[in-house]
Amino acid sequence: MIGRTVQNCHPPDSVHVVNALLNDFRVGNKDVEDFWIQTKDKYVLIRYFAIRDQDKNYLGTLEFTQNIKPIQEITGEKRIMS
Numbered sequence: 001m002i003g004r005t006v007q008n009c010h011p012p013d014s015v016h017v018v019n020a021l022l023n024d025f026r027v028g029n030k031d032v033e034d035f036w037i038q039t040k041d042k043y044v045l046i047r048y049f050a051i052r053d054q055d056k057n058y059l060g061t062l063e064f065t066q067n068i069k070p071i072q073e074i075t076g077e078k079r080i081m082s
Contacts, residue, residue: 006061025050026058036068043069
């Protein structure tokens with residue numbers, strides 16, 4: 001959700017984890033953090049990225065969430081476009 005605060009995308013009981021991560025981004029301790037969780041029929045990878053300007057000033061956070069269960073099931077190779 002572009003423009004929505006990251007904290008509002010999570011249950012209240014996990015906001016303290018989000019706040020700690022955002023603080024690490026703000027002060028420059030981290031630029032990326034990954035989490036993964038199992039839900040009913042999905043295996044979800046959640047990636048957070050600090051967005052910085054060319055002078056390395058913190059501008060905000062991008063959160064990317066993806067069900068990776070289908071990726072884990074990939075076998076063989078695909079070398080050309082479908």
